[in-house]
Amino acid sequence: MAIAEARRFGFALERASKRYGAVVALNHVDIDFSAGSTTALIGSSGSGKSTVLRLLLGLDYPDEGTVRVDGQPLGPSKVLELRRRVGYVIQEGGLFPHLTLSGNLALLPRYLGWRAQHVQQRAEELAALTHLPLDVLDRYPAELSGGQRQRVALMRALMVDPDALLLDEPLGALDPIVRHELQDELKRIFAQIGKTVIIVTHDLAEAAWFADRLVLMRDGAIVQDGTLQDLLDRPAEPFVTRFVEAQRRLPEVRS
Amino acid sequence: MGRCLMLLVLLLVPVFAQSTPVRIGSKVFTESVILGELAKATAQQAGVDAVHQRELGGTSVLWKALQQGDIDVYSEYTGTITHELLKNVAPDADIPTLRARLQPLGIGITDSLGFNNTYAVGMLADKAAQRHISRLSDLAAHPELRFGFSNEFIDRVDGWPGIRQRYALPQTQVRGLDHALSYRAVASGAVDAIDLYSTDAEIPYYHLRTLDDDRHYFPRYEAVYLYRLALAQSAPQFVTALQKLAGRIDENTMRQMNAKVKLHGMKEDVVVAAFLGIRADTRADKGLAARLLQTSIEHIKLVMLSLGLAVLLAIPLGILAARLKRLGQVVIGLTGILQTVPSLAMFVFMIPVFGIGTWPAIAALFLYSLLPIVRNTHAGLVGIAPELRESAAAMGLPRGVRLRWIELPLATRSILAGIKTAAVINVGTATLAALIGAGGYGQPILTGIRLDNIGLILEGAIPAAILALLAQGVFEGIERWLTPRGLRLQARQ
Numbered sequence: 203m204a205i206a207e208a209r210r211f212g213f214a215l216e217r218a219s220k221r222y223g224a225v226v227a228l229n230h231v232d233i234d235f236s237a238g239s240t241t242a243l244i245g246s247s248g249s250g251k252s253t254v255l256r257l258l259l260g261l262d263y264p265d266e267g268t269v270r271v272d273g274q275p276l277g278p279s280k281v282l283e284l285r286r287r288v289g290y291v292i293q294e295g296g297l298f299p300h301l302t303l304s305g306n307l308a309l310l311p312r313y314l315g316w317r318a319q320h321v322q323q324r325a326e327e328l329a330a331l332t333h334l335p336l337d338v339l340d341r342y343p344a345e346l347s348g349g350q351r352q353r354v355a356l357m358r359a360l361m362v363d364p365d366a367l368l369l370d371e372p373l374g375a376l377d378p379i380v381r382h383e384l385q386d387e388l389k390r391i392f393a394q395i396g397k398t399v400i401i402v403t404h405d406l407a408e409a410a411w412f413a414d415r416l417v418l419m420r421d422g423a424i425v426q427d428g429t430l431q432d433l434l435d436r437p438a439e440p441f442v443t444r445f446v447e448a449q450r451r452l453p454e455v456r457s
Numbered sequence: 458m459g460r461c462l463m464l465l466v467l468l469l470v471p472v473f474a475q476s477t478p479v480r481i482g483s484k485v486f487t488e489s490v491i492l493g494e495l496a497k498a499t500a501q502q503a504g505v506d507a508v509h510q511r512e513l514g515g516t517s518v519l520w521k522a523l524q525q526g527d528i529d530v531y532s533e534y535t536g537t538i539t540h541e542l543l544k545n546v547a548p549d550a551d552i553p554t555l556r557a558r559l560q561p562l563g564i565g566i567t568d569s570l571g572f573n574n575t576y577a578v579g580m581l582a583d584k585a586a587q588r589h590i591s592r593l594s595d596l597a598a599h600p601e602l603r604f605g606f607s608n609e610f611i612d613r614v615d616g617w618p619g620i621r622q623r624y625a626l627p628q629t630q631v632r633g634l635d636h637a638l639s640y641r642a643v644a645s646g647a648v649d650a651i652d653l654y655s656t657d658a659e660i661p662y663y664h665l666r667t668l669d670d671d672r673h674y675f676p677r678y679e680a681v682y683l684y685r686l687a688l689a690q691s692a693p694q695f696v697t698a699l700q701k702l703a704g705r706i707d708e709n710t711m712r713q714m715n716a717k718v719k720l721h722g723m724k725e726d727v728v729v730a731a732f733l734g735i736r737a738d739t740r741a742d743k744g745l746a747a748r749l750l751q752t753s754i755e756h757i758k759l760v761m762l763s764l765g766l767a768v769l770l771a772i773p774l775g776i777l778a779a780r781l782k783r784l785g786q787v788v789i790g791l792t793g794i795l796q797t798v799p800s801l802a803m804f805v806f807m808i809p810v811f812g813i814g815t816w817p818a819i820a821a822l823f824l825y826s827l828l829p830i831v832r833n834t835h836a837g838l839v840g841i842a843p844e845l846r847e848s849a850a851a852m853g854l855p856r857g858v859r860l861r862w863i864e865l866p867l868a869t870r871s872i873l874a875g876i877k878t879a880a881v882i883n884v885g886t887a888t889l890a891a892l893i894g895a896g897g898y899g900q901p902i903l904t905g906i907r908l909d910n911i912g913l914i915l916e917g918a919i920p921a922a923i924l925a926l927l928a929q930g931v932f933e934g935i936e937r938w939l940t941p942r943g944l945r946l947q948a949r950q
Contacts, residue, residue, distance in 0.1 A: 259851050285853030296848030300866045300941035309862065310852050342943035 211272035211287075211365050212237040212398060213258045218267035220253055220422075227253040229422040230267065240392055240399040242409035244445075245419035251402045253422075255368045258400070259285055286310065289359025293371040295351040297343040303354050304339045307361055314362060321361075328357040331391060349380035356391070366398035373408065385411055406430075406449045418442060478506035479692055482519050482528035482813075485512040485892065485903050487718050487725075488574065488656060488680075488711065492532035494725040496682060496699060498733055503698040512903045513813060514892035516541055517805055522894075523564065527812040529685050530699070534574060534678035538566075548676055565686045565696070568703035569679035572711045576610070576675045577655040578620070579665040581643060592669040593624050596650070600627035605634040605648030615676070616652070623674045640665075655708055658715035667708075680706070706732075719908060745916070748901070753920060755815075756897035759887045760928070763819045764880055767826030772872065774827070775834020776860065785835060792828040800825075800886050804893045818890035818897075825886055826879035833875025837868025870940050877932035884925040888917065898924075 213235040220228040228250045235241050235258075243251040256262045257269050260281035269276040271284055297306050304325060311321045329336050332353040343351055352372055359367060372388070373381045389412055392399050403409050409416050410430040418425045418433065426438040437443045479500050483493030493509045500507035510528060513519055520542055522528045535555065539548050543558055550558075556566050578593060585591065588599060596602065610616040611633050620626065634642055639651040640659045653660065655667050688696050706714075714732060717723045730737035743751070774792075778785030798806070803824065807817030841864060849859045865872075891899030898917040905913030937945075 261847060261850060282853045282855060285851055287853075288851075290848070290851040292844055292848060294844055296844050296851075298845060298849070298863055298867070299943045299947045300863075300869075301943060310854065313854055313858055342946050344943060344946040 214270040216268045218264040226422050240413045241415045242413035243402045243417050244409045249419040250422040251419050287365045289364040289367045291355045291359045291369045291372045293374040295355035369401045478508050480528045481509045482513050482531040483511050491725050494729040499698045500695045503694040505692045505695040510894045513894050521808045522813045533683045536676040536678035565684050567682045571704045571706045572708040574656045575678040577667040579653045579667045580650045582664045582666040585666045592671040602649040603630040605632050605642045606652045607636040608633045610652040656711040658719040760883045763822035767823050771827045771830035775831045778835040779838035795824045796828045800889050813894040815895045818895035829878040830875040833871045837871025841867050873936040880928040
């Protein structure tokens with residue numbers, strides 16, 4: 203257990219604020235993501251949930267407050283090393299169109315000096331994990347379906363076996379059937395790899411499917427941090443109920 | 458970059474080293490080219506090796522080149538020296554005065570070659586004889602005469618308004634004419650007198666008589682040679698021979714020589730040889746194929762070297778501009794300003810730095826090539842979708858690696874399109890490089906325009922157009938070859 207613990211790490215924001223021009227993206231946010239936990243950040247667009255991920259990755263720095271990774275404050279000197287230990291997946295996958303899938307997967311390993319054989323072996327392992335057919339690896343992103351692209355994006359994030367996985371609306375652009383299928387697979391993968399996972403989504407059902415801990419955000423602040431049950435039974439403020447009820451159920455149909 | 462600079466220096470050394478033959482320059486009009494050939498033949502007669510760099514643009518190019526020692530001799534007119542080259546000198550200063558003023562500049566001046574190429578008024582010789590008109594003052598007695606003057610001459614204070622006042626001319630029928638048409642107008646009798654330059658080739662051709670400026674109204678434009686005083690040490694026999702040409706060419710002789718070249722299609726060196734009573738050296742005459750080969754090599758060299766150097770500087774500048782926003786705007790602004798400098802002015806600006814010939818032309822073309830490449834590199838890089846840029850950054854790859862593996866490949870198309878634009882612009886602009894002695898397709902075009910010879914113009918214009926198309930085609934091929942397949946697939950969707 204102690205060994206496994208050392209391979210994972212947690213994140214924290216302490217009184218973190220971030221402003222983009224006149225827009226306040228985060229307003230004195232305190233939040234902790236413990237090692238090995240799975241957390242879903244939910245909220246409407248512009249609530250600041252993506253900004254949390256950007257700060258944790260050092261893609262932006264807070265105007266005020268501190269970002270802690272593994273207990274240490276995050277600064278520019280450590281940021282590249284941190285990013286290599288964190289996998290990051292975004293909505294449209296962020297695959298580079300000029301490279302084949304293999305080329306996309308090989309980018310970071312190649313920089314780290316892996317042998318081609320090692321890269322290939324790891325790609326095959328991950329293809330098995332994400333249920334991606336091996337023969338598509340020689341294709342370009344433009345030749346894939348949206349679902350396949352997201353699988354490859356996840357593979358790319360996992361290539362060098364990172365300690366944490368940050369996902370920003372990873373399934374947001376997919377059609378419902380593919381989305382449903384990938385939700386199942388992602389949940390299985392999260393359980394299998396046992397890493398610190400933070401997933402951003404605006405879909406409450408999806409959030410509850412992936413994580414026990416839900417963090418609801420609005421206007422750059424955390425509204426409620428708890429389980430689905432907490433949100434349903436003990437809403438911190440009326441907005442929580444409004445957000446929960448805004449998720450549409452199927453209309454009643456007479457049978 | 459350092460290696461490039463070294464290469465530049467190495468390439469320049471031979472240019473500076475072989476300064477032994479006397480270098481003669483001429484402006485881009487026939488009389489100047491003939492006088493250039495005359496100086497060259499004179500040098501050779503005196504046993505001095507000489508080269509003639511013909512059709513080097515206008516006065517400013519020749520004057521700068523002479524002052525800097527890029528050429529040793531060229532022919533000039535006293536009126537031009539007093540009006541344009543020297544400051545604070547009386548417009549009618551005589552040659553000894555000019556000689557005293559030029560000496561501190563290290564430049565010598567011969568005495569007048571014997572003719573004055575200034576504004577004049579001309580009539581058909583028959584008509585003038587019938588009416589006993591030989592001087593401008595004779596016109597006052599013939600108020601019925603109709604004048605056809607070029608528009609510039611009518612407007613200039615020292616043109617028609619001035620002579621009308623000086624000579625108290627009573628004529629009222631004065632029409633503005635295009636100079637190219639005025640000879641035909643006077644020959645057909647549509648007008649009785651026109652303005653002209655006193656050594657125009659058309660004067661003998663149309664049997665015109667130029668009227669004496671007996672009240673000395675027009676400024677004197679005596680033909681002289683300007684030469685570097687250093688020649689007195691390095692080639693004294695040539696300077697002596699050059700000075701002996703003074704007084705040997707009268708207006709009529711010059712007109713005849715101009716006419717032989719301009720109207721009868723004779724070559725300048727043949728005309729000069731006939732004047733000197735020697736045999737023309739025709740060994741250097743080349744056939745069309747050999748001429749085309751030479752101009753093509755010169756032209757392609759100009760384009761390739763300038764473009765190559767521009768790529769080396771412009772791509773890093775474009776990268777820098779994309780990375781540092783504020784600096785980027787400055788860089789793009791500056792290269793944009795370079796683009797607005799008129800081409801001829803740009804070539805002339807390069808003379809003080811690089812002299813005349815190939816290198817100033819390459820420098821000017823290089824500066825013109827910067828903007829399209831810098832701008833397209835910048836646009837290609839900043840145009841990369843933010844999510845791709847972010848994904849690259851989030852991977853933990855250092856900036857340099859991101860640039861080489863991800864950002865530059867994604868910007869390939871845009872960068873190549875910029876290089877293509879620069880190449881096509883360069884092929885066209887390089888035709889002007891002939892004006893500063895760089896040769897290329899501009900050379901036959903200049904000569905063709907000067908001699909009104911469509912064939913010669915096409916000899917430069919057609920290959921230039923073909924080369925532009927070729928450059929376009931080659932770069933489109935390179936673009937196809939270098940653009941990653943994944944990007945082409947993406948573009949198709």
